Amino acid sequence: MQQQIVTVLGATGSIGTNTLDVIERHPERYQVYALSAATQIEKLIAACEKHRPKHAVVLDEVSAEQLSRGLRLRGLETQVSFGSQALIEISTAPEVTTVMAAIVGAAGMSATLAAAKASKRVLLANKETLVLAGQLFMDAASHSASVLLPIDSEHNAIFQALPAAYRENPYQSSLAEVGIERILLTASGGPFRTRELATFADITVAEAVKHPNWSMGRKISVDSASMMNKGLEVIEARWLFNALADQIQVVVHPQSVIHSMVQYRDGSVLAQLGSPDMRTPIAYGLAYPERIDAGVQPLDLFAVGRLDFSPPDTTRFPCLGLAFSALKQGGAAPAVLNAANEIAVEAFLNERIKFIEIPQVIDAALSQLATLPSMSIEQLLEADAQSRVFATQFIQSKLSSC
Ligand SMILES: NC(=O)C1=CN([C@@H]2O[C@H](COP(=O)(O)OP(=O)(O)OC[C@H]3O[C@@H](n4cnc5c(N)ncnc54)[C@H](OP(=O)(O)O)[C@@H]3O)[C@@H](O)[C@H]2O)C=CC1
Numbered sequence: 001m002q003q004q005i006v007t008v009l010g011a012t013g014s015i016g017t018n019t020l021d022v023i024e025r026h027p028e029r030y031q032v033y034a035l036s037a038a039t040q041i042e043k044l045i046a047a048c049e050k051h052r053p054k055h056a057v058v059l060d061e062v063s064a065e066q067l068s069r070g071l072r073l074r075g076l077e078t079q080v081s082f083g084s085q086a087l088i089e090i091s092t093a094p095e096v097t098t099v100m101a102a103i104v105g106a107a108g109m110s111a112t113l114a115a116a117k118a119s120k121r122v123l124l125a126n127k128e129t130l131v132l133a134g135q136l137f138m139d140a141a142s143h144s145a146s147v148l149l150p151i152d153s154e155h156n157a158i159f160q161a162l163p164a165a166y167r168e169n170p171y172q173s174s175l176a177e178v179g180i181e182r183i184l185l186t187a188s189g190g191p192f193r194t195r196e197l198a199t200f201a202d203i204t205v206a207e208a209v210k211h212p213n214w215s216m217g218r219k220i221s222v223d224s225a226s227m228m229n230k231g232l233e234v235i236e237a238r239w240l241f242n243a244l245a246d247q248i249q250v251v252v253h254p255q256s257v258i259h260s261m262v263q264y265r266d267g268s269v270l271a272q273l274g275s276p277d278m279r280t281p282i283a284y285g286l287a288y289p290e291r292i293d294a295g296v297q298p299l300d301l302f303a304v305g306r307l308d309f310s311p312p313d314t315t316r317f318p319c320l321g322l323a324f325s326a327l328k329q330g331g332a333a334p335a336v337l338n339a340a341n342e343i344a345v346e347a348f349l350n351e352r353i354k355f356i357e358i359p360q361v362i363d364a365a366l367s368q369l370a371t372l373p374s375m376s377i378e379q380l381l382e383a384d385a386q387s388r389v390f391a392t393q394f395i396q397s398k399l400s401s402c
């Protein structure tokens with residue numbers, strides 16, 4: 001067995017921490033080459049102390065100096081750098097075999113794309129990369145010898161339930177050609193699945209980040225609460241599995257035990273089940289095609305007791321409808337949707353807008369900008385940038401009219 005040399009982008013986050021937990025269980029298989037972070041410098045120093053990476057990357061010079069001081073105090077030789085070019089370097093270095101893409105938001109796109117172009121094994125948690133630039137990313141991954149493994153729990157489940165030849169090369173045929181009718185993408189429904197709609201205007205940040213089943217970062221937790229997470233995941237599934245929008249059905253399943261399913265022409269439905277613990281998909285991606293211990297409790301079906309299913313309600317959760325329409329519209333629309341959502345979620349987390357205003361910001365950005373050119377990465381990044389400016393100004397004008 002050849003040891004994998006791993007870069008973890010977003011090492012201090014929820015996915016990054018779980019990744020390091022799995023890696024630590026298998027020192028003979030994995031060696032950490034580089035770690036990156038943005039604000040949590042002390043946490044990054046602690047991770048460097050444990051995993052002894054060659055490189056650590058942060059956002060800016062001030063953080064880099066703080067990190068260097070902390071590392072020196074502990075006698076560590078980790079080399080420190082900062083900025084987006086440094087993220088690309090630790091994702092493409094020749095000795096690196098594997099990149100965990102776990103930066104949150106579109107900020108993770110450039111390094112993730114660079115890793116795919118450099119033929120790395122890419123463990124893709126950062127769904128925003130596919131929402132922003134799905135076609136270009138999948139083209140880059142299939143033109144290089146990159147092995148792309150979905151880490152998002154639903155997509156990891158779908159990957160496991162697909163025929164092996166198809167999941168590894170989805171663009172050499174189609175779902176219909178391999179006997180698949182549709183993908184059943186499960187959704188927990190989030191913390192507000194059964195909340196009285198009339199009280200949505202009063203939703204607080206603390207309520208929105210409290211996911212019923214998963215422990216995750218703040219941005220994705222708010223996305224789950226608005227069901228934008230499911231919308232982003234529909235777009236992610238479209239690109240990962242060469243699926244048409246109407247081949248993806250969202251199924252609300254509040255227990256988050258079935259992580260998603262694939263429905264075949266002969267009536268079979270293949271599902272992947274497990275406890276809601278991201279170390280399972282992370283271990284799957286790290287070890288594929290083998291299976292390794294992930295430190296996860298075995299699923300106790302008697303404790304789970306029952307599994308429920310229902311259709312999603314896009315009146316309660318307009319973000320899901322907006323994501324489906326952006327996917328159908330294509331072009332720059334998903335990039336605009338994603339960027340406006342990032343700005344709106346940030347404003348909600350900072351208590352500048354209400355939860356129910358998140359879809360209003362996104363809808364306004366889509367109406368203005370969805371038809372921007374989208375043929376190249378530069379054009380998509382321009383659409384992303386324009387959407388951020390528009391959403392920021394929209395929020396500002398809303399605030400000043402209150
Ligand atoms: N958490 C989960 O269970 C799941 C997450 N995902 C996806 O995985 C990704 C990561 O999610 P999650 O781990 O929850 O997020 P977290 O917020 O917990 O972590 C995000 C990581 O990215 C770093 N980061 C934040 N902003 C920037 C930036 N501008 N540039 C570089 N690094 C940055 C953070 O650094 P710092 O901590 O130092 O600020 C942190 O290391 C997201 O795309 C999410 O949708 C998908 C499925 C499940």
Ligand SMILES: CC(=O)[C@@H](O)[C@H](O)COP(=O)(O)O
Pocket residue numbers: 152153154186187188189190214223224225229230278
């Ligand atoms: C763990 C994971 O993959 C999250 O994306 C999770 O799926 C969020 O759950 P819901 O968006 O279904 O509430």
Ligand SMILES: [Mn+2]
Pocket residue numbers: 152153154233
């Ligand atoms: Mn998910």
